[in-house]
Amino acid sequence: MAERRVAAAWVPAVILAAAFLALTLGAKAPAPGGKPPLQDDEIVALLRDYLRxxxxNPPGNELKAAHFLKEWFDREGIASEIFEFTPGRADLVARLKGNGTKRPLLLSNHMDVVNVERPYWSVEPFSGILKDGFIYGRGALDMKTTGLLEATAMVNVKRSGGGLSRDLIFLATADEEVGAIGAQWVVDQRPDLVKDAEFMLNEGGVIDAVDGKARSYDVGVTEKCPMWIKITARGRPGHGSQPFARDNAVLALLRSLERLSRYDTPMQVIPAADAYFKARAASQPAGRAEKYRNVREALKDPEFRSSLEADPLLNAILRNTIAITMLQGAPQTNIIPTAAEARVDIRLLPGQDPAAFLAEIKKVVEEPGVTVETVGTYVPATASPVESDLMRAIERARARHHPDTVLAPTILTGWTESALMRPLGIQAYGFEPYVLEESEQNRAHGNDERISVDNVLRGARIMEEIVRDVSR
Ligand SMILES: [Zn+2]
Incomplete structure (x- = not known):
């Protein structure tokens, strides 16, 4: 998933002796008796094959991708196993043993991609084409490249003789983009595969760039959680030529939805949002900067408040959101239907009571013949600490590669599998080491999805450095 994210807090930089560390962490020379690391052209070729x-998803067919990864791990002598929990759909888990002095690092990724709208692509989405310095393909950003670079880091560690303080666990899942049944299968059926991990590195934040300049290393530490609901109105069926108002399912649904669309959830400033506004204060005009420094107080100013509400991202980090997204009535124009239905995408901030929120919604839409039910399961939002060994390793990579940037813990407005893994006791972080402008980020789930070769190769180095640094 690659939805909009927002920086939550700026962590003070801990600048280290950059060049020296980069050399020791990159491990470019083979260990005695070890094999040389993967070369740049090999990494690019592997990625292009993976994107092909x-x-x-739907339908997924992740088993093919799992076989691709397993064959690669087999060639490199890394133990891995495919779990085909449904025909054609599978997770893959690989583990590279460390010396066991620290708990494992889980390198997590999903193998499925969202569908393409082929007419809007200028290239074949599954050709892995290399053009003008970019590798094109569905999954280039979300998130096959990251999966491949996590595997690259494992392979290079193995080739250099291992010797890390932690096991490295590689988890590639099926179905993240639809129902996350792959990750859910691990949590429900085989938590033993991952639950000893201390940290998890997953999709989420990237290196945010504006006007060609890297600005911040955004690391997802928490995320809003979806609670999807179905509102159904039932009434008396009839002929479209003789309309009636009483017991009319469509009209009842419209009245309910009209009230729901006007319902303002309370604004609330969670600590991460407070930190976000404080961090962004300096880049605001004088009057506004003051308000950003004390956003709780400033929200009492109606003008300031509406300016925040007008920005979909800022609005989303300050409240539980409600989006009416699907509507269904009769199957044809001349029928007044027995039932009409709407689907609503609700996203809750961390720390909410979903049952209480649902009760509130029921009150808002109450109408004779109207019922409300949840669709799917709700996984409460959880957060990982802003200060941790993995965050510090990312911070050191930042200081070496982009010293003019800042490290920015972020709130994801979308959902990732980190939400499923944190309850197992794993500190999960969303970070993918690519320098991306918003226009490039928007190609994830969009058209002509691509990643530059520069980003792939720099990303491979940063990924491996972080893995080695946190596992010293
Ligand atoms: Zn994704």
Missing amino acids: IDTS
């Missing part, structure tokens, strides 16, 4: 595997 069509894992559009």
Whole structure:
């Protein structure tokens, strides 16, 4: 998933002797008796092959991608196993043993991609084409490249003789983009595969760039959680030529939705949001900067408040949101239907009571014949600490590669599998080491999704450095 994210707090930089560390962490020379690390052209070729595997979900077909990864791990002598929990759909888990002095690092990724709208692509989405310094393909950003670079880091560690303080666990899942049944299968059936991990590195934040300049290393530490609901109105069926107002399902649904669309959830400033506004204060005009420094107080100013509400991202980090997204009535124009239905995408901030929120919604839409039910399961939002060994390793990578940037813990407005893994006791972080402008980020789930070769190769180095640094 690659939805909009927002920086939550700026962590003071801990600048280290950059060049020296980069050399020791990159491990470019083979260990005695070890093999040389993967070369740049090998990494690019592997990624292009991986992008050629069509894992559009639905239907997924992730088993093909799992076999690709397993064959690679087999060639490198890394133990891995495929778990085909449904025909054609599978997770893959690999583990590279460390010396066991620290708990494992889980390198997590999903193998499925969202579908493509082919007419809007200028290239074949599953050709892995290399053009003008970019590798094109569905999954280039979300998130096959990151999966491949996590595997690259494992392979290079193995080739250099291992010797890390932690086991490295590689988890590639099926179905993240639809129902996350792959990750859920691990949590429900085989938590033993991952639950000893201390940290998890997953999709989420990237290196945010504006006007060609890297600005911040955004690391997802928490995320809003979806609670999807279905509102159904039932009434008396009839002929469209003889309309009536009483017991009319469509009209009842419209009245309910009209009230729901006007319902303002209370604004609330969670600590991460407070930190976000404080961090961004300096880049605001004088009057506004003051308000950003004390956003709780400033929200009492109606003008300031509406300016925040007008920005969909700022609005989303300050409240539980409600989006009416699907509507269904009769199957044809001349029928007044027995039932009409709406689907609503609700996103709750961390620390909410979903049952209480649902009760509130029921009160808002109350109408004779109207019922409300949840769709799917709700996984409460959880957060990982802003200060941790993995965050410090990312911070050191930042200081070496982009000293003019800042480290920015972020709130994701979308959902990732980190939400499933944190309850197992794993500190999960969302970070993918690519320098991306918003226009490039928007190609994830969009058209002509691509990643530059520069980003792939720099990303491979940063990923491996972080893995080695946190596992020293
Ligand atoms: Zn994703």
